[in-house]
Amino acid sequence: MCDADSDMCISSKACKVLVMMEEFREHGLFCDVVIQCEDGGMFDCHRVVLAAVSPYFRAMFQVNMLEKSQNIILIKGVDSKSFQSLMTYAYSGEIKINFSDVIHLLSAANMLRFEEVEKSCIDLLYKNLNITNCIDVCAIAETLNYDELLRIAQIYLIKNFRWLARHSKFSEITPKQLGSVISNDKLRIASESEAYQAVIAWIKFDPEARGKHLHELLQQVRFTAMSRKYLVDVVMRESMIMDDGECRTLVLKALDHYLLPERRTLLQTQFPRKAVGQTLIIVGGRGVSNKALSSVEFYDFLEDTWAQAPSLKRARRNVSLVSLDGCLYAIGGIDADGNDLNSVERFNHDTFQWETAASLSICTGALSAITVDGWIYAVGGSYGNRALKYAERYDSIVNQWTPVTNMRLQRSHFGLTSLNGKLYAIGGYCGISEVEHCEYFDPASLKWQEITCMNKSRRNHAVATHNDCIYAIGGSSSMVGSINSIEKYNPDLNMWIVIKNSQKLSPGIVVCSCQQEGEVEELILVGGYNSDNKEISEIRKLYVKSPDYEIKRISEMKEKRVFAGAVVV
Numbered sequence: 001m002c003d004a005d006s007d008m009c010i011s012s013k014a015c016k017v018l019v020m021m022e023e024f025r026e027h028g029l030f031c032d033v034v035i036q037c038e039d040g041g042m043f044d045c046h047r048v049v050l051a052a053v054s055p056y057f058r059a060m061f062q063v064n065m066l067e068k069s070q071n072i073i074l075i076k077g078v079d080s081k082s083f084q085s086l087m088t089y090a091y092s093g094e095i096k097i098n099f100s101d102v103i104h105l106l107s108a109a110n111m112l113r114f115e116e117v118e119k120s121c122i123d124l125l126y127k128n129l130n131i132t133n134c135i136d137v138c139a140i141a142e143t144l145n146y147d148e149l150l151r152i153a154q155i156y157l158i159k160n161f162r163w164l165a166r167h168s169k170f171s172e173i174t175p176k177q178l179g180s181v182i183s184n185d186k187l188r189i190a191s192e193s194e195a196y197q198a199v200i201a202w203i204k205f206d207p208e209a210r211g212k213h214l215h216e217l218l219q220q221v222r223f224t225a226m227s228r229k230y231l232v233d234v235v236m237r238e239s240m241i242m243d244d245g246e247c248r249t250l251v252l253k254a255l256d257h258y259l260l261p262e263r264r265t266l267l268q269t270q271f272p273r274k275a276v277g278q279t280l281i282i283v284g285g286r287g288v289s290n291k292a293l294s295s296v297e298f299y300d301f302l303e304d305t306w307a308q309a310p311s312l313k314r315a316r317r318n319v320s321l322v323s324l325d326g327c328l329y330a331i332g333g334i335d336a337d338g339n340d341l342n343s344v345e346r347f348n349h350d351t352f353q354w355e356t357a358a359s360l361s362i363c364t365g366a367l368s369a370i371t372v373d374g375w376i377y378a379v380g381g382s383y384g385n386r387a388l389k390y391a392e393r394y395d396s397i398v399n400q401w402t403p404v405t406n407m408r409l410q411r412s413h414f415g416l417t418s419l420n421g422k423l424y425a426i427g428g429y430c431g432i433s434e435v436e437h438c439e440y441f442d443p444a445s446l447k448w449q450e451i452t453c454m455n456k457s458r459r460n461h462a463v464a465t466h467n468d469c470i471y472a473i474g475g476s477s478s479m480v481g482s483i484n485s486i487e488k489y490n491p492d493l494n495m496w497i498v499i500k501n502s503q504k505l506s507p508g509i510v511v512c513s514c515q516q517e518g519e520v521e522e523l524i525l526v527g528g529y530n531s532d533n534k535e536i537s538e539i540r541k542l543y544v545k546s547p548d549y550e551i552k553r554i555s556e557m558k559e560k561r562v563f564a565g566a567v568v569v
Contacts (some may be wrong), residue, residue, distance in 0.1 A: 021049055022091035034072045041073075041080025043087060053090045056113040075112070080456050082108035089117055097121060099128055110144050116134075120146050122149055129156045131164055134175050144176075157181050159188050162326075165198040166350055171205040174212040174509055178202060187273050190569040191326035192225040194236070200238060207240070215246045222273070223254030229374025230325055231255055233397045278302050278568075279513060280539070281309075281323075282526060282557060283330050284316040285564030288535050292317040292336040297558050299539065306558060314353050318413065320369035321565030322398055324376055330565055331369045331378055332360060340365030340383050344394075361401045362390040368416035370423060372443065377404075377423055379441075382412035387431035391441065407444050409437050415463025417470055419491060424451075426472050426489075429459040434477045438489075451489070451497040458483050462511035462562070464523050466544050472496075473542070474528065476507035482529070483507075486542075486549065500549040502539070503531055508562030526566045527557065536558040 024030050024046070031044035050057035060073075072470075075083070082105045085297040089095035095117060097105060106121035125137055126149070132191040134156050141150035157164060158181055164170055171182075181187065181193045191196055199217045203210045218241070223231065231254055241247040280299040287293045292315035299306050312330055319333030328347040335341055342360040347353075360367075360378055367381030367388070376394035378401070380387065389410035392403045407425055414428025423441040425432065434457040437451045454472060461475025461483070476482050486500040509528035530536050535556040544551045 012154060019092075023047060025049075025091060030326065032071075035326070036072055037078050037080045038074075038076045039079050045087065045510050047464050049090055052113055054112050056111070063315065066366060071285050077111055078108045079104055086112065086114050086117065089114065090145065095120075096424070097124055099124060099140050100104060103133070103140055109506075122146065125149060128240060131154060131160060131167050132169055132388065134160070134164065135169050136175065136176055139174065148231065154180065157474045158184050158186055161187055161198070162194055162349070165194065165201070170198070171202065173202065175210070175217065179213075179217055179220055182217065185273055187328065188278070189273070190279075190323060192222050192273075193230055193325040196223075196226070196235065197326075200240070203240065213238070214240060214244060215250075218247055218250055221250075223251060225273070226254070227325070227371075227374030228255070228258040229397075231258075235512075260523075279566050280524060280526070280566065281321065281328060282510075282561070283312055283321050283328075283565045284319040284333060285527060285561035286508075286535070288560050291315070293336065293561060294482045295559055299555060304555070306555070308557075308558070309347075310353050314341070314343065314345070316565070317563045318339060318366040318382075319563075319565040320367060320378070322369050322371050322376055323567050323569045324371045324374070326569075327396065328567070328569075329357065329369075329376060329394075330354070331376070332363060332365060332367045332381060332421060333565070334365055334382070340381065340431040358394070358399045358401055361392055362403055363388060363392055366412040368414055368425070370416050370418055372423060373421060375443070377416075377441075379416055379425055380407060380411045380414060380428065382429075385431065386410075387412040387429055404443075405441070405448060406439075408439050408448050408450060411435065411437075413459040413473060415461055417463045417465045419465050419468065419470060421545045424463075424465075424470055424489075426463045426470065427454055427458045427461060427475065433457070434459045434475075434479075451491075452494050453489050454489075455498055456483055456485065456487070460507040462509045462525065464511045464513055466513065466523060471511075471523065471544070473511055473523075473525070474505035474509045482533075504551045504553060506530065508535075508563050510566040512566050512568040517560075524566075524568065525551070527561045527564055529562060535562050537561070 011172040015127060025044060028044050031046055033045050033047050035043045035045055039383040042287045047061050051061050052273040053258040081101065085095055085105055086108060097120060102121050103126050106118060109118040109121060109472060129137060134153055137153040137303060138150060141153055161181060163393040201223060203214055231251060236242060258528055278301045283296045284293050294311040294315040296311055297306060298309055315336045316330060318335030320331045322329050330345040333341050342364040344357040345354045346357040348355050365382030367378050369378045379391045387410040389407040391406060392401045394401050409430060411425060411428035411430055417424050426438050429438060436453040436457040438453060439448050441448050458475030458477055464471050472487045474483060483500050484501055484503055484505045487496045488499045489496050510526040512524045523544055525540040525542055528536060535561040537552050539555045539557060540551050540553050
């Protein structure tokens, strides 16, 4: 009887003749052949039984082969444990397939053509693919030409690559398998740096034997999808790459993409992967108890599934969440006691826990943060009833914040986005009232420049960039309460226009961009208040390409929350 979750039993009614034959085999009666396995195991058998269940043995005993007249037959490539299981099936019609042995048993069943056993092994593998066995499954499927099993196993590798790359089994992946996976346009990674790091780690496991594969694997890494800072500070400091002429050329061409933008049409551009930007991460915020939250959840757009993640070390509302080179950073915010925070938490994928990163040096509280060209910028914020005009940026390589030029106007509870490499600070609270004031920061000149003001002053609104335009969504004002409108900024005209009014918009919404086929298609609206000023758990899409900017509900968070941090990776 099979009772383990990962076991499978197959059986058929054995006739009395087979029952007697099994007894004869156990006692060595009337056996006319001995099967010797490669590891030395010996099995007394009856030719007629083997021929009845296996076309392999039927052919061996029928045709004029050497083994036909031998009393002891050596079977190479089959271990004793697997052959014992096959003999049990041959004589009884029943077999217990332990998941720990399934790969060896499948290989033996394939070779000796125990077709029912082979089919059951494949079914068990389909149902129990995991990080530990997927590389082995790929290997045996490729060796035995199981095309469908190989396809399913490779899909699993692609979907779970970021976890597999941190597993001890990753060192066993073949160069062919690794190249196939990282070349796939749908590889599920948060950042292209993860593909690069996986290649380097695999090579360094055995540099002498694997170094010859470095160039062919790096050709599948999309260096132009990395930030310029990561290329310079990390990739170009890797001696294996810089000491190899072909590998060095790959990196220098990627740098040309940034340094010589006028020549991009002449360069071979590597587009972002289609699967990047398909997971929504949500942290903190304020819940129905009116307290700051520490919980973290994420939503997979492709699978339409929610999952919980480890909580933040400290509860935070009005927290900024950003992703840089595959790492998540929860920055600033306000804690459950109303204290303005300058602390930063970083999610460690190796330990699957949040850890403390360098604290902000001057910004605190209800600030806004964003990543631009390999830096994290934190701007403004709150300190008690004061709004701040400070700005600083974070170097993830050295784990350090450095002040940059202050904004022209102090602000908290505002929106921050990037457009063409510049940071745009939109609206917010200046310490006295809400403002419609907007300005941008140019990292090249380290200067802030004012732009046209919005039509309405607002705070606690969401801001996002799409198709070279900036959108300000929802928010509130002490004069009018909730603001149920969207404004769109055109930088070419330096003009804001109101494009939609909707009761579905409210304060406390967080907005993220969602990619389809590598391009931003919709804006994702997370949480906020409803018309009764109650927190909501809805996740909605704002279809910026539709003529009427349609808003549709797509899912619900596990917790109701406003003023959360959110990012799509």
